[in-house]
Amino acid sequence: MNPMVSQLVKTFHGGSKCCLPVVLWSLAAWVLLLQAYTSLLRLPSHVPEPYSQWKNASHMFYHDAAEQTAEELDAEMIENLDDNAQEKVEKVEKWNKLEKSEDLEETFGAVAPVEPATTAKALEESKELLAQRRLAFLFPGKTSVIDPSKVNGSEYGYFYPGRTWLDSVGKPIQAHGGGVMYVAETQTFYWYGENKNGATIHPKQGTARVDVLGISCYSSKDLWTWNYKGLALKAERRDKSSDLYFLNVVERPKVIYNDNTKQYIMWMHIDNSNYSKASVGVAVSPNPEGPFEYVGSKRPHGCDSRDMTIFKDDDGQAYLIYSSSVNTELHIGPLTEDYMDIVERGSKKALVKQRREAPAVFKHRGMYYMVTSGCTSWAPNGALVHVAESMLGQWVTLGDPCVGGEEGFGSITFFSQGTFVLPLPGLENTFIFMADRWRPTDLRDSRYVWLPLTMDGPADTASDDEFEFPPWLRVSIHWYERWKLPEGWDNLHPVLTSL
Numbered sequence: 093m094n095p096m097v098s099q100l101v102k103t104f105h106g107g108s109k110c111c112l113p114v115v116l117w118s119l120a121a122w123v124l125l126l127q128a129y130t131s132l133l134r135l136p137s138h139v140p141e142p143y144s145q146w147k148n149a150s151h152m153f154y155h156d157a158a159e160q161t162a163e164e165l166d167a168e169m170i171e172n173l174d175d176n177a178q179e180k181v182e183k184v185e186k187w188n189k190l191e192k193s194e195d196l197e198e199t200f201g202a203v204a205p206v207e208p209a210t211t212a213k214a215l216e217e218s219k220e221l222l223a224q225r226r227l228a229f230l231f232p233g234k235t236s237v238i239d240p241s242k243v244n245g246s247e248y249g250y251f252y253p254g255r256t257w258l259d260s261v262g263k264p265i266q267a268h269g270g271g272v273m274y275v276a277e278t279q280t281f282y283w284y285g286e287n288k289n290g291a292t293i294h295p296k297q298g299t300a301r302v303d304v305l306g307i308s309c310y311s312s313k314d315l316w317t318w319n320y321k322g323l324a325l326k327a328e329r330r331d332k333s334s335d336l337y338f339l340n341v342v343e344r345p346k347v348i349y350n351d352n353t354k355q356y357i358m359w360m361h362i363d364n365s366n367y368s369k370a371s372v373g374v375a376v377s378p379n380p381e382g383p384f385e386y387v388g389s390k391r392p393h394g395c396d397s398r399d400m401t402i403f404k405d406d407d408g409q410a411y412l413i414y415s416s417s418v419n420t421e422l423h424i425g426p427l428t429e430d431y432m433d434i435v436e437r438g439s440k441k442a443l444v445k446q447r448r449e450a451p452a453v454f455k456h457r458g459m460y461y462m463v464t465s466g467c468t469s470w471a472p473n474g475a476l477v478h479v480a481e482s483m484l485g486q487w488v489t490l491g492d493p494c495v496g497g498e499e500g501f502g503s504i505t506f507f508s509q510g511t512f513v514l515p516l517p518g519l520e521n522t523f524i525f526m527a528d529r530w531r532p533t534d535l536r537d538s539r540y541v542w543l544p545l546t547m548d549g550p551a552d553t554a555s556d557d558e559f560e561f562p563p564w565l566r567v568s569i570h571w572y573e574r575w576k577l578p579e580g581w582d583n584l585h586p587v588l589t590s591l
């Protein structure tokens with residue numbers, strides 16, 4: 093028998109010798125206990141479906157829900173949704189400033205922040221809209237292109253960083269990760285870069301890639317109208333043992349002219365598809381437009397070499413600069429007199445443990461400057477500028493040169509990665525910073541971000557170990573949605589128009 097019932101039986105049948113007050117107190121106690129028990133049974137065993145999402149999110153809401161009417165619950169849910177709506181709007185606004193976004197996630201596979209579940213369809217739509225607008229800003233569609241083949245007078249010469257840039261016959265320029273060489277005798281610029289005009293492959297493991305087609309060459313007199321000269325160096329379709337075999341990696345080509353041998357020498361990053369070959373390759377041609385003859389590849393100084401560039405100094409000495417030790421440091425070493433090989437001894441390490449890649453070197457008033465990126469595959473990151481008194485000297489990091497644009501945009505190099513700094517003949521303090529806005533979902537549609545790089549006056553960063561006025565200048569890469577070089581390039585600065 094239930095002990096509670098048995099106690100009552102005993103009590104009422106005089107099985108016990110207790111007095112009346114004890115009996116009454118016991119009865120009262122049992123009544124209270126019974127009430128508590130039945131009220132417990134009235135609690136819902138689960139939270140009604142529309143509100144179940146709040147179960148874990150808000151203990152308070154769950155507790156209250158049990159006591160409220162359906163109308164009260166609706167009102168509270170809407171209130172709670174509004175709270176979250178505010179949170180969401182703030183998040184969207186933040187993402188709009190390029191901190192994190194779904195299209196970035198989609199593009200780069202980054203992990204998006206975990207969001208509280210919500211049924212606010214309208215908000216989802218507005219977020220979607222913002223993401224689309226951001227995407228349209230970063231990768232404008234075909235209606236707004238730079239098209240020198242259909243030039244209208246007032247638009248002539250305007251650079252629009254990020255827009256599809258068409259060549260002189262209206263085809264998108266394919267010269268990624270490239271560099272520009274100026275031939276003074278003919279006053280012609282040559283732009284060499286990776287031709288990525290193929291389907292992007294997304295392997296299960298490793299980075300997105302495009303089969304190697306070769307290195308494009310474009311020529312121009314004005315740096316704005318580019319004539320396609322064909323593939324200066326072609327990929328190899330049959331010979332699997334070739335570095336140029338189409339399933340390998342050929343990146344970041346740069347070309348310099350050797351005044352003694354009268355040859356144009358191309359250096360490039362040579363790799364296999366999983367980037368473990370980590371070598372540099374050389375090709376040579378008597379003509380700037382090629383065809384270049386491929387010479388071979390090697391690991392410079394016996395070290396792994398990935399992103400790289402070359403730099404030809406005023407005295408004719410040329411250097412190879414490459415990311416090494418699994419991208420943790422840069423190595424800088426002189427090239428042989430004919431620029432066809434590396435001097436095996438005498439290389440220097442720079443930016444050790446700083447994890448920098450995409451080096452782009454230039455010289456100004458006897459000082460050497462280098463812009464680098466961080467190492468985040470195709471995703472953008474912050475640029476840094478470094479300076480040294482000689483190529484093989486000590487490199488000092490000055491900081492992020494990017495100036496302007498919306499908050500957060502400059503700190504990821506205006507959503508791009510540097511590839512080359514082009515000195516402008518006739519403009520002493522002005523260079524063009526050339527960068528790639530990679531689009532790993534469709535690499536052939538990666539865009540070019542060309543911006544003015546200026547030497548803006550004394551730098552405010554001194555090295556730790558020297559107490560003296562720093563001999564270098566502040567380097568600034570300015571964001572402009574639209575800009576152009578002045579007529580004749582005879583002024584000190586380009587005409588800049590910020591929209």
Ligand code: DGJ
Nearest residue numbers: 269299343399450469470
């Ligand atoms: C970053 C490099 O700068 C690019 O040239 C390319 O190698 C990508 N990594 C591949 O992920």
